[in-house]
Amino acid sequence: SYRAAKRHFQEITRFGKYATGNSLIGYLVYNADYLLIGRLLSTQQLGFYFFAYEKSRLTSVRLLKVISDVSFPAYSRFHTENERLRMAYTSVTVAGFAFIAPVTVFLAIHAGEIIPFVFGGKWGPSVLIFQILSLPVLVNAATSGVGSVIYAIGRPEISFRIMRWMVVPLVVSYYCGAKLGGIIGVAIAVALMKSFASGIKLGVTLNHLRWRLWPVFRPLLMILLGSLIAGAASVAVRMLEFDFSVWVSLINT
Numbered sequence: 001s002y003r004a005a006k007r008h009f010q011e012i013t014r015f016g017k018y019a020t021g022n023s024l025i026g027y028l029v030y031n032a033d034y035l036l037i038g039r040l041l042s043t044q045q046l047g048f049y050f051f052a053y054e055k056s057r058l059t060s061v062r063l064l065k066v067i068s069d070v071s072f073p074a075y076s077r078f079h080t081e082n083e084r085l086r087m088a089y090t091s092v093t094v095a096g097f098a099f100i101a102p103v104t105v106f107l108a109i110h111a112g113e114i115i116p117f118v119f120g121g122k123w124g125p126s127v128l129i130f131q132i133l134s135l136p137v138l139v140n141a142a143t144s145g146v147g148s149v150i151y152a153i154g155r156p157e158i159s160f161r162i163m164r165w166m167v168v169p170l171v172v173s174y175y176c177g178a179k180l181g182g183i184i185g186v187a188i189a190v191a192l193m194k195s196f197a198s199g200i201k202l203g204v205t206l207n208h209l210r211w212r213l214w215p216v217f218r219p220l221l222m223i224l225l226g227s228l229i230a231g232a233a234s235v236a237v238r239m240l241e242f243d244f245s246v247w248v249s250l251i252n253t
Helices: 002-029 032-040 043-077 082-109 111-119 121-132 134-143 145-152 156-209 213-252
Strands: none
Touching: 002 156, 032 043, 032 156, 043 082, 043 121, 043 134, 043 145, 043 156, 082 111, 082 121, 082 134, 082 145, 082 156, 082 213, 111 121, 121 134, 121 156, 134 156, 134 213, 145 156, 156 213
């Protein structure tokens, strides 16, 4: 009927409006740091920052894109079954985080050795930035799935309204970071503010769906703890190897 067709058209238009708004705001938020560094600092510093930012996200972005493409149809199928949707979201998020967290923690801990070895010593100034930006990589791996859930239940306005209010604080924090601490300051601002924005979106989404936080994220905390322990163990092994080599050289002399 005409009324049904009109209602469907309005729903599609509303969905498309907010989805487009999310894309535009996302583009601004995820490029504001580049623009400010290029404007306030130097091309060389922008290069170091861009390198660290892109390399820190390389593995996670590709994997999360695949996960999103695969999981979205399942989320859409369960959009009226809250418990099955929660179980699907939890399973998918845990699976992705179980791979991303250990890799990210290991790379962050050993970035001072890996980056110069793989890409050359000229990228040494990017090491600390890489390590700082590993924080939002972990947070994104734990929370990015809510974006697919939001779209699956037909509520893209949730993300839009959150990001709309976050744009100004994000950009202001990047600006202050650039002014006060150069590219390191920007990296800290990006790590903290993007993690905070992801947390807000997650909290609002879970509240809308009436999901409790602990059952969803308890397995993620266990994975993160295991990753940190493994990372600490790798550092200890390297230190023991160094001490052993020192002792051997002293004995031989």
